[in-house]
Amino acid sequence: MKDRLEALRVEAIEKIKQSHDLKDLQAVKVAYLGKKGPITEVLKGMGKLSAEERPVIGAYANEVRDSIQVELDQKQKELEEAAIAEKLAKETIDVSLPGRPVKKGNAHPLTAVVTEIEDLFLSMGFTIAEGPEVETDYYNFEALNLPKGHPARDMQDSFFITEDILLRTQTSPVQARTMEKHEGQGPVKIISPGKVYRRDNDDATHSHQFMQIEGLVVDQNVRLSDLKGVLETFAKKMFGEDRKIRLRPSFFPFTEPSVEMDISCFKCSGKGCSICKQTGWIEILGAGMVHPNVLEMAGFDSKKFTGFAFGMGPERIAMLKYGIDDIRHFYANDIRFLKQFKNA
Amino acid sequence: MLISYNWLKEYVNIEISPSELADKITKSGIEVEMVESLNKGISGVVVGYVQECIQHPNADKLKVCKVDIGQGEISQIVCGAPNVAEGQKVAVAVPGAVLPGNFKIKKAKLRGEESLGMICSLQELGVDTKLVPKEYSSGIFVMPSDAEPGNDALEYLNLNDHVLELGLTPNRADCLNVLGVAYEVAAIIEEEVKLPDTSITATEEKAEDFISVSIESLEDNPYYGAMIIRDVKIGPSPLWMQNRLMASGIRPINNIVDITNYVLLEYGQPLHAFDYNRLGSKEIVVRRATEGEKIQTLDDQDRTLKDTHLVITNGKEPIAVAGVMGGATSEVQDDTTNVLLEAAYFTSGRVRAASKDLGLRSEASSRYEKGIDRNRVYAAAKRAAGLMVELAGGKVADGIVEAGKREVNTYSVKMDVSRMNNLLGTSISSEQTSAIFDRLGFSYKESDGIFEVTVPTRRPDITIEADLIEEVGRIYGYDRIPTTYLLSEARPGGLTASQAKRRRIRSYLEGAGLYQAVTYALTTPEKSTHFSYTEDTVYPISVAHPMSEERSTLRMSLLPQLLEVLQYNQNRSMGDLAVYEMGSVFINRQEILSDLPEEYVFVSGAVTGVFNEHLWQGERKAADFYVLKGILEGLMSELNLSERITYESGGIEHMHPGRTAIVKLDGIPVGFVGQLHPALQKELDLKDTYVFELNATSLINAETEQMVYQTLPRYPSITRDIALVVDQNLPAGDLFTVIQAAGGELLKEVNLFDLYQGEKMEEGKKSLAFSLKYFDPERTLTDEEVVTAHNRVLKSLEEHFGAQLRK
Numbered sequence A: 001m002k003d004r005l006e007a008l009r010v011e012a013i014e015k016i017k018q019s020h021d022l023k024d025l026q027a028v029k030v031a032y033l034g035k036k037g038p039i040t041e042v043l044k045g046m047g048k049l050s051a052e053e054r055p056v057i058g059a060y061a062n063e064v065r066d067s068i069q070v071e072l073d074q075k076q077k078e079l080e081e082a083a084i085a086e087k088l089a090k091e092t093i094d095v096s097l098p099g100r101p102v103k104k105g106n107a108h109p110l111t112a113v114v115t116e117i118e119d120l121f122l123s124m125g126f127t128i129a130e131g132p133e134v135e136t137d138y139y140n141f142e143a144l145n146l147p148k149g150h151p152a153r154d155m156q157d158s159f160f161i162t163e164d165i166l167l168r169t170q171t172s173p174v175q176a177r178t179m180e181k182h183e184g185q186g187p188v189k190i191i192s193p194g195k196v197y198r199r200d201n202d203d204a205t206h207s208h209q210f211m212q213i214e215g216l217v218v219d220q221n222v223r224l225s226d227l228k229g230v231l232e233t234f235a236k237k238m239f240g241e242d243r244k245i246r247l248r249p250s251f252f253p254f255t256e257p258s259v260e261m262d263i264s265c266f267k268c269s270g271k272g273c274s275i276c277k278q279t280g281w282i283e284i285l286g287a288g289m290v291h292p293n294v295l296e297m298a299g300f301d302s303k304k305f306t307g308f309a310f311g312m313g314p315e316r317i318a319m320l321k322y323g324i325d326d327i328r329h330f331y332a333n334d335i336r337f338l339k340q341f342k343n344a
Numbered sequence B: 001m002l003i004s005y006n007w008l009k010e011y012v013n014i015e016i017s018p019s020e021l022a023d024k025i026t027k028s029g030i031e032v033e034m035v036e037s038l039n040k041g042i043s044g045v046v047v048g049y050v051q052e053c054i055q056h057p058n059a060d061k062l063k064v065c066k067v068d069i070g071q072g073e074i075s076q077i078v079c080g081a082p083n084v085a086e087g088q089k090v091a092v093a094v095p096g097a098v099l100p101g102n103f104k105i106k107k108a109k110l111r112g113e114e115s116l117g118m119i120c121s122l123q124e125l126g127v128d129t130k131l132v133p134k135e136y137s138s139g140i141f142v143m144p145s146d147a148e149p150g151n152d153a154l155e156y157l158n159l160n161d162h163v164l165e166l167g168l169t170p171n172r173a174d175c176l177n178v179l180g181v182a183y184e185v186a187a188i189i190e191e192e193v194k195l196p197d198t199s200i201t202a203t204e205e206k207a208e209d210f211i212s213v214s215i216e217s218l219e220d221n222p223y224y225g226a227m228i229i230r231d232v233k234i235g236p237s238p239l240w241m242q243n244r245l246m247a248s249g250i251r252p253i254n255n256i257v258d259i260t261n262y263v264l265l266e267y268g269q270p271l272h273a274f275d276y277n278r279l280g281s282k283e284i285v286v287r288r289a290t291e292g293e294k295i296q297t298l299d300d301q302d303r304t305l306k307d308t309h310l311v312i313t314n315g316k317e318p319i320a321v322a323g324v325m326g327g328a329t330s331e332v333q334d335d336t337t338n339v340l341l342e343a344a345y346f347t348s349g350r351v352r353a354a355s356k357d358l359g360l361r362s363e364a365s366s367r368y369e370k371g372i373d374r375n376r377v378y379a380a381a382k383r384a385a386g387l388m389v390e391l392a393g394g395k396v397a398d399g400i401v402e403a404g405k406r407e408v409n410t411y412s413v414k415m416d417v418s419r420m421n422n423l424l425g426t427s428i429s430s431e432q433t434s435a436i437f438d439r440l441g442f443s444y445k446e447s448d449g450i451f452e453v454t455v456p457t458r459r460p461d462i463t464i465e466a467d468l469i470e471e472v473g474r475i476y477g478y479d480r481i482p483t484t485y486l487l488s489e490a491r492p493g494g495l496t497a498s499q500a501k502r503r504r505i506r507s508y509l510e511g512a513g514l515y516q517a518v519t520y521a522l523t524t525p526e527k528s529t530h531f532s533y534t535e536d537t538v539y540p541i542s543v544a545h546p547m548s549e550e551r552s553t554l555r556m557s558l559l560p561q562l563l564e565v566l567q568y569n570q571n572r573s574m575g576d577l578a579v580y581e582m583g584s585v586f587i588n589r590q591e592i593l594s595d596l597p598e599e600y601v602f603v604s605g606a607v608t609g610v611f612n613e614h615l616w617q618g619e620r621k622a623a624d625f626y627v628l629k630g631i632l633e634g635l636m637s638e639l640n641l642s643e644r645i646t647y648e649s650g651g652i653e654h655m656h657p658g659r660t661a662i663v664k665l666d667g668i669p670v671g672f673v674g675q676l677h678p679a680l681q682k683e684l685d686l687k688d689t690y691v692f693e694l695n696a697t698s699l700i701n702a703e704t705e706q707m708v709y710q711t712l713p714r715y716p717s718i719t720r721d722i723a724l725v726v727d728q729n730l731p732a733g734d735l736f737t738v739i740q741a742a743g744g745e746l747l748k749e750v751n752l753f754d755l756y757q758g759e760k761m762e763e764g765k766k767s768l769a770f771s772l773k774y775f776d777p778e779r780t781l782t783d784e785e786v787v788t789a790h791n792r793v794l795k796s797l798e799e800h801f802g803a804q805l806r807k
């Protein structure tokens, strides 16, 4: 009987091993361990055994049953794992295929540059002032120390609509309007970004419409050295911490003294290259101390109040920053151009 | 302004190189835009003497010359210039020489004749053709006979010089001449200015016996002086003078004309030489031209004048347009012997008027326009007369015949040193300030740090204290001004609510897949009126002097330009496009613009072609009305305006009549969304294009409530679906409205999940399926409550629209 059980164990384990799937295995289980299986049969025949033999064979039969069960469990686990593996194998996808694109556009490079500059000045405590693009001669010129017939008006040939109304040639009228609103009380601390218009033929370096950002600070005790401080902060944040700045005397009708600011070339660090025309310096913006006439016209006492103003061209800055060679790109809106500024 | 470095050195002792000088000038306030070496890489060019010049045996157009190139060395050189001749002194590039453009000269055989070098024209030595004297413009340049063979020809031709190109701001007209620059340089490098010699020895003859001068209006012409120079001999001016003129961009003509130009460059004083014998009278009368009066100018053009122009007349007819150009009849010619030299001060307005109307801009007119030094007129006249004696053999008649005042008084400006230091952020002492005024050549009185400075007449740009502060500051050096930070109290910066919302709109639209475009505000008059949705009468705003019709009128809509962006890209084979723009439009309700027009910020978008695609999964979703509407709905939700926005079908010019919705905020139109009219699409050669335009100003200004947190639902909701059959042309929006109203408090969400209008439907009907979600945040709803509410909805739908439940 023991031999019979042993033979059954060998046979069952062999069958288990040969099972290819869970169905086969279930059949093996039913065949050997089922109520009508051979082991049960063997156990049923135990009555014929002696009292000594009975527990021995009983124990042995249980051991065989257990060992078959262990094998079954083992095999079942294997088969299940194999089945999962097979199922997963079938589910395998090509992870190298492109993903589903998420539709996303981006800002125009000029907006990107303007926003960057705005944020920088906002962090320095400035606010943003805005004004109309169609302006009066008064705010665009006269309030800025450019009376009718002033030779510097030639410098900015303008799009007049009527004798007194024109497309603003600069964002400075916003400064004049802001100062006026302050009614002689400081401090004024604004930047004014916006579109401006001049009678230029569009070519690689000129555009009849372009952007400007101007800044204005008016208060008691505002000094040229403070302007230098603000501009230096701007230059370093915008073009890199190792930038140096240089102020050169210049001329603007609404500031006196007037300066132009150069930064040390970010391409060659001052050694001379094509970007800086071999000078090591790049002209970035114009600035100066607000002309006493401008302060007075806006209602400030120029003996008490001083101020500085600066103005720059986002197109120029974007062209320098991104190496763009033609100003017309900004206004052609070629989608291949626009898409390049995803991370700008 | 072009300034010859060598010429400048005549008035100031300069010991630094041209580029060092340029750097210092730039740092002190006048931008040197370029330093150009006149020697464009030339070497090995010497003076040669043409001993013999015979016809080339094998070539008609060539000559074979024997040229003495110094130290008794005779070279044979083949030359093709038509004007080469025996006895000339010429510039010879010997073998091994280098000409501009790194052109190396080698021994050569030309048609069988050996040629040891090349006889050069000025052009071959790098001089601009338009500056070369006419007689040498198509041949070699002939040098003066005293040139020594074998010497460096570049020295004779002043081609070892450098030219500084100054970019002058309008306030620095004083530097439109070499002397003015000399004053500037002297101040920068701390040197003295040496003035030219203006002494003259006059003859017994009196100038006033030859001419009388009168001025009609001293307002137009505050001063006119005439000098008489007799017995001049017209010929070329000396080479040094020609060289300086050419270096300054002026072509040499003859000695008399060259002298007036030379003094113009030297003193900044325009001068004119008349042929005295051809004046046609013995008087000069300066007056306004009469309307339509005619004159033939030096360039042989007939000019018609206006009464805003000033003319010089001989008492009868104009002989020159004042400050602009002389007349042809009294022009200096080869046979001229007696010269009337004009040195005058014309006001800039008169000169500008004539120069602008006649389209004539000259060295003289531009200086008058920018303003000249009133007190230098006489010195310049004497300087020119002296040169006419020296270089043209003339004799100066005694005196200058004048009308008006020769000189004006100077004025003074005060400057407080402490105010200066407060403005600059410096601590410059009174002593340092004095030293700087000395360097500038400004005279002054000082007490207790208050300077009273007498402004030289060459610097009329200095009128107020700030001007003097700038002068001191720039000579002191802006690089020595410290860097400080604003003392004023710190206040937070930040965007206004409206600015923040604009940024939010932009980033939302970009997140929704649209690229931002920036287009021109000026468009054509026709396009400016397109897509208007206002019912008021509006008038296009055109600029008075447009550069072109294309850019003449201000936009009232952003769409025409956005459509141009689509066209531009489509023409470059990019057909799937989604762009938006945010910018100002200009609305004018006045027939004649007298107040500023209304300006609104609009935000508009245009989409065409495929909007969503995932190619290998076979997904290609073209843009359609609902894509755009979805974007707008998202935008309104972003702005917290969803509840107040409605979309009503409506007509807009150039839009598809059946596929356009007017967007209303609280019932008032704020824009539209829809498909372009197919006729316009065809005209613009665009595929199906969907656009929207919104008045962002209105959306931004709409007051919205602060958001409040809603407790999360703790009780389950109950959802009921209904499928309705309604008339085909019933807008779904109406159903939404009725369902929401009837559902009451408990109905929290309505979604349309199916739309069917096909053959299975009865003619003229469609089916819409809605999903309705009911819940109460406070408790679990009972079935009865939901049934009651739901039945109310069904009943209301039936009452309003005869809507039936679909079976």
Ligand SMILES: [Zn+2]
Residues within 6 Å of the ligand: A265, A266, A267, A268, A269, A270, A271, A272, A273, A274, A275, A276, A277, A278, A280, A281
């Ligand atoms: Zn560089």
